[in-house]
Amino acid sequence: MAAYDALRRALSAERLSTYERIASTCNPDVTAESLYLWNMRMCGALMMPVHLCEVVIRNAAASVLARQHGPRWPWNDAFRRRLPASSSAFARTALEQAACRATSTSEIVANLPMVFWQQLFTCRFDSTLWIPALNGVLRHAPSAHPSVIRKAMHVDIGRIRNLRNRIAHHEPILERDIGADLAAIGRLIHARCPHTLGWLQRHERATTVLAASPLLGKRR
Template sequence: MPHQFTPQEIADLEAVLSAPRFATYLRETDGDRHGAMELYCWNTNVSSAFYVLLQFCELAVRNAAVEAVEKEFGENWHLNRGFAYSLKNPTKRNAYNPRNDLTQCAKRLPTAGKVVAELKFAFWQHLFVTAHDPRLWDQHFADVFPGHDTTLTIAQARAQIYQDLDVLRRLRNRIAHHEPIFARDLDDDQNRARRLISWRRPRTAAWLDTFETVTPTLRSRP
């Protein structure tokens, strides 16, 4: 439903957001300040709607990965040196280092469960690279993702997860930093998140369909 904003309300929002941030919405609406306000409200609503979907998506993939790693390296996988050394260890400055992330968490946290909760989202994405196929995914992918597309090879399905996580991680970061997401292909983002949940547990994806609010919010874009 369209809102009615007073000029003062719009000016106040611009002051809260900052002129450069509000200008992003003004450009999209060709300088229409009321339209920019409507778009900002919608962007906030769709970001909120995506939060639930992304939460289930991250949990689904993370817990599937943990299950696979436990099958191969045992319940104390976070202390297993063989597993740690199988992780990438880039030396490039500012590059994410999954090996360092794991070892630092394992040093200061008492249990695998605590480590899981502290590892960055990027850590789980980095498990879905080709290097982990022989020992991890070739053996355990079908068990932990029973709903995956069986027309794909395991390597293709694992690569699809990596690609989906890369796209969704960027969406997640934009939402977390209160950035606009209206210019993204949000239908594609939604489909990627749902696919990952469905590959983990199809019935959970069907259950989420009954109450997620991304779909109606996308349809209500001003």
């Protein structure tokens, strides 16, 4: 108990309170410490699929932008004017700031936040981006109207963005449906490249760590 008390002081009672609450609903062999340790392992294991998903999707979206607005699309005024500019949807500001600092499109693609790419998957871009070009760059997406596919991808990207943010801020994820998170990642990557999804599935550890969750079958 003394060792756990030391851990609790180092991490804070507030941080461990979530894990203590969940442990109180489990069998006695499930402790707050074991839940915290598993949560860290799960977060670490998820970074590989999240990383790959973000890179694949932003590259796909950048490919669409290059097709429709040319290789210098970050500096295309017509495209910039179509971006949302409100405080809650800051895609235009993010692009303008990136374009002021960078000299190449590839540098901008690498530095724009995930929320920028998610905001491209909104209905305002159906006619200019997704209806003309979705089948060319996301050719393995389910058979449906481009606007339907785009809407579903917007939801999946939002889910992964939320997961990514929780991991980045060291928040608990053990009550999430991580199986659904991995399924969303799989759908997004598959839409662009099934081969890349297969490569990920051969190398990722998240599925194995998820199968070892201390919560499986341990709730009272």
